Amino acid sequence: MRIATFNVNGVTGRLPLVLDWLAETQPDAVCLQELKAPDERFPAGAFEKAGYGAIWLGQKSWNGVALLARGTAPIETRRNLPGELASAQARYIEGAVSGVLVGCLYAPNGNPTGSEKYAAKLAWYERFMARADELLGSGQPVVLAGDYNIIPTDADVYVPDRWRDDALFQPALKQGFAAMIEAGWVDALRRRYPDETVYTFWKHWRNAFARDAGLRIDHLLLSPAAAQRFVDAGVDRDFRGREKPSDHGPVWVELKP
Template identity: 45%
Template sequence: MMKLATWNVNSIRQRQDHVLDYLAREQPDVLALQEIKCATEIFPVDVFRAAGYDSIVVGQKSYNGVAILTRHPHTVTHTSLPGWETEPPQARYVEIRTCGLVVGNLYLPNGNSGGTPGYESKLAFMEALALHAQAMLKAGQDFILMGDYNVCPTEEDCAPGALSSDDALVRPQTRAAFRRLLWLGLTDALRALHPTGAFYTFWDYQAAAWQRNSGLRIDHALLSPRVAERLLTALPARDERGREQPSDHVPLTITLTPADAGAAD
């Protein structure tokens, strides 16, 4: 069995011990982290190495930042999303090949700040992501695109009253861009196994959102066709949100059957 997870930790310096506890308890093969909020050179590589994990980091001081932790041999394939650039650059994508899979870790722009240009940047990222996925599908690659998408795909993925109808996470254009990824042939891991129900991955720190279970499902794992056939489980680690000084997100953890013998890194 192969276990992968995605988690917006909202500052690795504040949540380092939480991540170490998760690694020790769940022992994922791959953990994709978003919003690490630190420059690449100060990410705690040695700490995670001592726990048995290599770190592949694309950091940025104070904001954004993504990292992949893995226990297996790997090759870095991208440190930014092909076709999406900003000035100044934003650390929002990193991708590796490991265990016969390409694993893309993304932190999609929220889209609510920066006015119209900010929202256009979100849609541009989603366009670039779709084109990248399409290229990998055409090349016959097996892949997972996982991370904080900042998208509630349907009304069921947003607690009643949690967001206004014009919020960038739920606008029709946002949802259409997410559906495009599915129409390419990708599988939403959680919904493949749990077609209905509230499976939130985020609860705001404000307005007692956690206590009221006013959450959002915005962290996703999208699987290419052959990977989807291997899917066993997919669930948010909901209890993480109830810990002391938690991230406002919880891990989404998925498991897969083993790859065919002889799969290359």
């Protein structure tokens, strides 16, 4: 079972790229972030023609998350995090796909540090980590996949010193991510590549992708029950280099059935 996450940076504008990716890699469950489309503009029909059922939480111009399942529709278990109003920013949706609970997240960026946006990011992460604790306690196979907007360590960024003041690289957030790992969540990419340089995001300027001047901010965290089924993980880098790409590459994990 392949579970993938892809920050598409606009689902309508990137739809041809996303459909090509689905056709070529055929993931079984897909988390999409940064839809930048209200609910009524989500291209559910195009995904259905491609063989995927979908649930989604859209937002006009910004944010937005969706969960796709190949050959079926995900069974929705939650939209928005506990404690959030229905009018909250569209950043979390959760559903069951083939016996695995998949949480799709798009965390706030939070820049600049010291601002209301950064405070909102910290508050969002408190709610997210509380939900993660609940899911971990369930003992079920769970995958929390998406754009975390956290660079976990110096090994996850090209030239770390240039990012010390960025909201993606603050000690409180890195410590929170490390606390999830200590609690029992397994970082799928680091399970596969414990020491290698591996990035998931490259800016659209200064030839960043060609220079491999990237960041690792898209993560798939596996509960212990899911981690027991781990087979492989990786980044579909080729799609970052195609025409009109997102600034993120798709990331995936493969689990035993």
